[in-house]
Amino acid sequence: MEELARQFFNVEIMAKALPFMLRGLGMTAMLCAVLVPLGLIGGLGVALVATGRHRALRFIMAMAVDFFRAVPPLVLLIFIYSALPFAGIKLTPFMAVLLAFFLNTASFYGEIFRAGIESVGDGQWEAARATGLNRGQTLVYVIIPQATRNVLPDLASNTLEIVKLTSLASVVSFAELLYTAEMARSVTYNASPVVLAAFIYLLFMWPLVRLVSRMEHKVAQ
Numbered sequence: 001m002e003e004l005a006r007q008f009f010n011v012e013i014m015a016k017a018l019p020f021m022l023r024g025l026g027m028t029a030m031l032c033a034v035l036v037p038l039g040l041i042g043g044l045g046v047a048l049v050a051t052g053r054h055r056a057l058r059f060i061m062a063m064a065v066d067f068f069r070a071v072p073p074l075v076l077l078i079f080i081y082s083a084l085p086f087a088g089i090k091l092t093p094f095m096a097v098l099l100a101f102f103l104n105t106a107s108f109y110g111e112i113f114r115a116g117i118e119s120v121g122d123g124q125w126e127a128a129r130a131t132g133l134n135r136g137q138t139l140v141y142v143i144i145p146q147a148t149r150n151v152l153p154d155l156a157s158n159t160l161e162i163v164k165l166t167s168l169a170s171v172v173s174f175a176e177l178l179y180t181a182e183m184a185r186s187v188t189y190n191a192s193p194v195v196l197a198a199f200i201y202l203l204f205m206w207p208l209v210r211l212v213s214r215m216e217h218k219v220a221q
Contacts (some may be wrong), residue, residue, distance in 0.1 A: 010192040017184035017193040024180030025200060028166050031097065035166075036159055038102050042110020048139070050114045061110075074168050076100045081172045093174040097166075105162050112154045116147030150165060153215040159208040160208050164201075177201070 049061045068076070081096035091099065111113050128138040149156070170179035181197035 002209070006190075007209055007220050008195050009190050010190055013184075013190050013192045015034060016057030017181070019189070020184060021072075021180045021197060021200070024175055024177040025203045026118045026129045027115075027174070028163075028176040031094070031149070031162055031166050031169065031174075035098060035105065036162060038098075039105035039109050039162065040155075040205050042102060044113050044144070046106055046110025047117055050110065053166075060154065065110055071104075072103045073100060073165060074171065076093060076104060077168060086173050093172045096172055097169040097174050101162070101165060101169075105158070108161075109155070111156060112151050112217065113147065115154075116151035117143060120146045121149045121161030147215065153212060156212045156215055160205065160212055161207070168202075 001136045046061060046065060049057050050065070052058060070194040077097060077100035079095065080100045081091065084091065097180065124142055124146065126137060166176055167178040169176050170182060173179065177197050177200060178194075184192055184193035
């Protein structure tokens with residue numbers, strides 16, 4: 001039992017690794033702060049094309065969304081970071097992570113927004129057009145606000161998954177929380193920094209999990 005505590009719950013090693021890991025947490029937060037808004041904007045754009053009038057564009061967008069939702073984000077990340085340099089395109093770890101995760105998250109956000117737009121009844125379109133609004137104005141002022149409200153729990157849940165997705169960035173040496181924990185583990189030959197990283201993730205994710213659960217409960221009622 002003492003050996004188990006020394007290998008996984010060594011407070012001294014955790015205290016030494018904490019400042020280094022907090023810098024990694026800052027990188028994780030920065031990545032999320034950029035990725036989530038970009039994903040939301042991209043997802044909304046995907047949904048607008050997917051529900052638009054042009055059949056060819058709808059088909060192309062559906063194929064792209066299916067592709068990026070089906071390909072594991074880790075495979076996509078490794079391809080962008082390790083394979084694109086053979087074509088003369090070399091990205092920094094941050095840009096590679098951002099591009100790979102953007103393609104993935106925008107596709108999932110897009111499907112959520114599409115479902116929200118389609119959940120708004122035709123009567124809302126007709127009522128908005130009767131007041132003199134054109135299609136663009138109807139989308140901005142009537143349809144999109146209602147659609148977002150209808151799928152808000154799904155958007156929040158997907159955002160939660162994005163935060164967890166950032167841990168995959170460690171495979172391309174992006175210095176986020178998990179990567180710094182792994183570096184500390186390799187130096188100390190002790191798993192306590194990884195346990196500390198798990199605790200930090202739990203500390204920050206638990207309130208979000210509870211928030212999503214409350215939102216889903218309110219929508220169900």
